[in-house]
Amino acid sequence: MIQLRNITRYYASGSLNTYVLRRINLDIREGEFVCVMGPSGAGKSTLLNIIGMLDDASEGEYHFLDYNVHNLKEKQRSQLYKEYIGFVFQSYHLIDELTVYENLETPLLYKKVKSSQRKSMVCDTLDRFQIVGKKDLFPSQLSGGQQQLVGIARAIIAEPKLILADEPTGNLHSEEGKKIMELFTRLNEEGVTIIQATHSEQNASYSKRIIYLKDGWLVDNL
Amino acid sequence: MLRNYLKFALRNIKRNKGYSSINIAGLAIGMACCILITMWVLEELSFDRYHENAERIYRVGHELTIGGISRTAPLVSLPMAPAMVSEYPEVVNAVRFSKSGRTSVRYGDKVFYEEGILFADNSVFDIFSFPLVEGDPGKALTAPLTAVLCETIARKYFGDENPIGKTLLCNDNRNFTITGVVKDVPRNSHFTFDILCSYETLVKEEAWRSEWGNIVDYAYILLEKNNDYRALEAKLPALIDKNFGEQLQQIGVSIKLFLQPLTSIHLNSHMMGELAGNGNIDYVYLFSGIAVFILLIACVNFINLATARALGRAKEVGMRKTFGAVRSKLIRQFIGESILFSLLAVILALLLLELFLPLFGSITGRELSVSFWQLPWFIPGLLVLVLLVGLAAGSYPAFYLSSFRPIKVLKGDLKSGRTNARFRSVLVIFQFTFSITLIAGTIIVYNQLNYVRSVDLGFQQEQVVVIPNMNRFRLSQQESLKNELSGLAGVVDVALSSGVPGRGGSMQSFLPEGFSEDQSQLIAVMKIDERYLPAMGIELVSGRNFSKAIATDSVESVIINETAAAKFGWDEAIGKIIKQTNPESEEGGYLSNTVIGVVKDFHLSSLHEPVEPLIIVNKYEPFLETIRFLSIRLEPGNIRNTMDLIANRWSNFNSNLPFDYFFLDESFAKQYRHDEQLGNLVLSFSLLAVLIGCLGLLGLSSFTAEQRTREIAVRKVLGASIVGIVRLMLREFIFLVLLANVFAWPLAYLIMKRWLESFAYHVDIGMGVFVLTALISMVIAVITVGYQAVKTAILNPVEALRHE
Numbered sequence A: 001m002i003q004l005r006n007i008t009r010y011y012a013s014g015s016l017n018t019y020v021l022r023r024i025n026l027d028i029r030e031g032e033f034v035c036v037m038g039p040s041g042a043g044k045s046t047l048l049n050i051i052g053m054l055d056d057a058s059e060g061e062y063h064f065l066d067y068n069v070h071n072l073k074e075k076q077r078s079q080l081y082k083e084y085i086g087f088v089f090q091s092y093h094l095i096d097e098l099t100v101y102e103n104l105e106t107p108l109l110y111k112k113v114k115s116s117q118r119k120s121m122v123c124d125t126l127d128r129f130q131i132v133g134k135k136d137l138f139p140s141q142l143s144g145g146q147q148q149l150v151g152i153a154r155a156i157i158a159e160p161k162l163i164l165a166d167e168p169t170g171n172l173h174s175e176e177g178k179k180i181m182e183l184f185t186r187l188n189e190e191g192v193t194i195i196q197a198t199h200s201e202q203n204a205s206y207s208k209r210i211i212y213l214k215d216g217w218l219v220d221n222l
Numbered sequence B: 001m002l003r004n005y006l007k008f009a010l011r012n013i014k015r016n017k018g019y020s021s022i023n024i025a026g027l028a029i030g031m032a033c034c035i036l037i038t039m040w041v042l043e044e045l046s047f048d049r050y051h052e053n054a055e056r057i058y059r060v061g062h063e064l065t066i067g068g069i070s071r072t073a074p075l076v077s078l079p080m081a082p083a084m085v086s087e088y089p090e091v092v093n094a095v096r097f098s099k100s101g102r103t104s105v106r107y108g109d110k111v112f113y114e115e116g117i118l119f120a121d122n123s124v125f126d127i128f129s130f131p132l133v134e135g136d137p138g139k140a141l142t143a144p145l146t147a148v149l150c151e152t153i154a155r156k157y158f159g160d161e162n163p164i165g166k167t168l169l170c171n172d173n174r175n176f177t178i179t180g181v182v183k184d185v186p187r188n189s190h191f192t193f194d195i196l197c198s199y200e201t202l203v204k205e206e207a208w209r210s211e212w213g214n215i216v217d218y219a220y221i222l223l224e225k226n227n228d229y230r231a232l233e234a235k236l237p238a239l240i241d242k243n244f245g246e247q248l249q250q251i252g253v254s255i256k257l258f259l260q261p262l263t264s265i266h267l268n269s270h271m272m273g274e275l276a277g278n279g280n281i282d283y284v285y286l287f288s289g290i291a292v293f294i295l296l297i298a299c300v301n302f303i304n305l306a307t308a309r310a311l312g313r314a315k316e317v318g319m320r321k322t323f324g325a326v327r328s329k330l331i332r333q334f335i336g337e338s339i340l341f342s343l344l345a346v347i348l349a350l351l352l353l354e355l356f357l358p359l360f361g362s363i364t365g366r367e368l369s370v371s372f373w374q375l376p377w378f379i380p381g382l383l384v385l386v387l388l389v390g391l392a393a394g395s396y397p398a399f400y401l402s403s404f405r406p407i408k409v410l411k412g413d414l415k416s417g418r419t420n421a422r423f424r425s426v427l428v429i430f431q432f433t434f435s436i437t438l439i440a441g442t443i444i445v446y447n448q449l450n451y452v453r454s455v456d457l458g459f460q461q462e463q464v465v466v467i468p469n470m471n472r473f474r475l476s477q478q479e480s481l482k483n484e485l486s487g488l489a490g491v492v493d494v495a496l497s498s499g500v501p502g503r504g505g506s507m508q509s510f511l512p513e514g515f516s517e518d519q520s521q522l523i524a525v526m527k528i529d530e531r532y533l534p535a536m537g538i539e540l541v542s543g544r545n546f547s548k549a550i551a552t553d554s555v556e557s558v559i560i561n562e563t564a565a566a567k568f569g570w571d572e573a574i575g576k577i578i579k580q581t582n583p584e585s586e587e588g589g590y591l592s593n594t595v596i597g598v599v600k601d602f603h604l605s606s607l608h609e610p611v612e613p614l615i616i617v618n619k620y621e622p623f624l625e626t627i628r629f630l631s632i633r634l635e636p637g638n639i640r641n642t643m644d645l646i647a648n649r650w651s652n653f654n655s656n657l658p659f660d661y662f663f664l665d666e667s668f669a670k671q672y673r674h675d676e677q678l679g680n681l682v683l684s685f686s687l688l689a690v691l692i693g694c695l696g697l698l699g700l701s702s703f704t705a706e707q708r709t710r711e712i713a714v715r716k717v718l719g720a721s722i723v724g725i726v727r728l729m730l731r732e733f734i735f736l737v738l739l740a741n742v743f744a745w746p747l748a749y750l751i752m753k754r755w756l757e758s759f760a761y762h763v764d765i766g767m768g769v770f771v772l773t774a775l776i777s778m779v780i781a782v783i784t785v786g787y788q789a790v791k792t793a794i795l796n797p798v799e800a801l802r803h804e
Ligand SMILES: Nc1ncnc2c1ncn2[C@@H]1O[C@H](COP(=O)(O)OP(=O)(O)O)[C@@H](O)[C@H]1O
Pocket: A011, A013, A018, A020, A038, A039, A040, A041, A042, A043, A044, A045, A046, A047
């Protein structure tokens, strides 16, 4: 599903380049549950962003499914987001002006799902995450854990093949984190590919494959 | 999808109440101004177009050249128009008008003074679209002493009675039989009337009019379809030549006829003797410009606030993009939002209009009474306005906001870019340049109006009551009224004259000493009695006033003004001879007049006009000029009492006519009515422009204050004083306003110089105006921004920092 070849990412700072990722080679197959680990500043987020096509590699090649990501136009990327990818962020990034219900509905709007079907999909998801009672609340009225729950619900509602989660439990206490991880495990069992960045060993233990990053190098690929 | 966006947008508006209300209020005020001005402009442009034949009707005017000086007037003589119809096949029809002055009109015991009486040929109904409600348009005005009334006037005199066949007595000497009732003349007409009397009356009763040289009437001709009036115009010199070329040559005068398309008269014709005060195409341009700029200022507010607040939307944009939203979709969403703002604003604008339309009417002196909802273009026009404003205000923010990349949002490295701050500064300067130009313009207009009111006119205009229409009384009656009034307590002096400053006056041709026979001069004449100069406080610079004791004074003595003396090149004017063609003499003989005095120049017309050479005569019978006014100088104080006494004497003198009078100073000031209206309008619009600009500044400053809260707190912790911080926050805005001043000054100077040039006498635009403008704009900016600055500066730093 994902093939990274010699992916390098650097930032031009003055005459020197600051390297964040160095010649990363990585293959991820459909259905995997991958965890990217490493100390803060190692380049985890950068790697996830490149995989999620939010950021571009400075060098190297990236194939997502049958697409050469480097050559994709904005429209095509948007198409891939719609069809295949769900994002989960450390700071949730729910849209503050929308209720829980509407936050979940929004990705479906862009996917042009019909109104009646949209309604049933949102209701199913609310049900599944046991947040039906919260559907008319705004993000500011929820606790961190609840917000992240909504964040994940939003990421999976459009039935993506791939979920990219950057430190999804970073702002949560361990009890809440555990719940989220169990959720991921279940999703993975249903066939969704999951890539999460974390520096918590405990979280990593849920995944089937762990990748270590250090100073931009991929040091261990189990 | 649309419903979701709508819900989202409305919720956004509700959440950011301050931001939204500033935006909507600004747009609404701008739109209200724009709608108002558009309605006014459209009305100005619509003048006379309601006539079915509007495009084929032309007014005939003439240009008279004498002694190298030309004058144009929209006047012709009685035979000219009929001659054009018979001579040129392309002239299908013609109508002549003659304006009647203030006339007393009597029906039974009802008597009123009417200003709106026109004599007209019956063809008026064929050429113009004045539909008759009663009567036969084919012959209503064909007979002498017939009249057609407007509906309102018919009701005024006859109530519910049928006026047809009844008679109205005009000036107590002519009985007109009513032969028709016509619909009231629409307001958008360059001339209006209340009563049309048959022109045949004049043809029959005033033989002198049939002379080709007595150019005192108006004429409009109807051309065949698709006829070039310029071609006809080129043929007209031949007509003049054929009919009285010889006569003209003898007296050294040349006359050229010209044609004016009916539809261009209202905005483009400004001659002496227009049928009514016309509009001004310059004002149409000026106010259209103001409308566009005020709307732009409001749009700029929107742009500024939207981009300043962009960070608030960045996360949303980033997230929507990760859901697969393409940029064009986001652009559409944002433009949709701004159109929603625009829509809400237009609703508020209509409310504002409803509230302020009467006020606008009283400022402009013209009611925009047309209920605008009834206009067919109104709703579509509003929709176009909504879309235009939505696009103008929303496009840039939409492109800007939709450009956020999710990665930036995620990394939190969205600083509101320097380029954007600079862009906003440019926009603020643009807004203030315009507002400041208007402020400077307002100051200059009021300076000039003040000057016009306080300048020495060369006569004392206060406490003078004038009784018009003296020409309907015989000489002996005039004298006896004058004597009777002089004796009253509170009356200082009483004098008779043919004209008074601001009214009346005519020109005649004279041959001053030292000029050859083909150099006769067209000069203004005024006829007065021996009391007029002292009563009005007009000073003699040399020679003497007329005297009753000297018999020749009423026959051949004249007084001239300084300008006349200068024009004739006379150092010593006393004793000089001014000759004049004798209208009684068949073979062009002359009458001689001797100059007995020179008066200091005084203003007979408004300060728009330069003082013209003037020849003042005593009661000189062969002149056409007749005594028409009785001026009474009153003692200051207790004027009401004196007026009662005068009114009382009037009713003894003539119990038939109501006492009709005006105050000289008020009547003279009326000449500046249009200038005052302009001043009020510019003032109103500059206030509104400033208000909109300030709303924007307020929004922007509270936004920057919010952004800088932490910085300010740190500065305070480091020991900065409150004053220092306020100054820091004010500095950038003050700088922008100063810069805007620099741009606005030359702009205001150029525009206002052009306006001032419409006055022969005007103030100079000094530095003072601009210093004052700068001060005003500074104070406004400091007050607007200062509130936020102080609020931020006095905030406890601990509180600001704790939020981190
Ligand atoms: N715009 C940038 N310019 C320069 N360096 C950057 C930029 N963005 C990120 N970095 C650097 O890239 C490195 C990797 O960041 P990141 O991928 O967020 O690490 P992680 O998620 O593993 O903590 C960091 O050292 C950071 O300083």
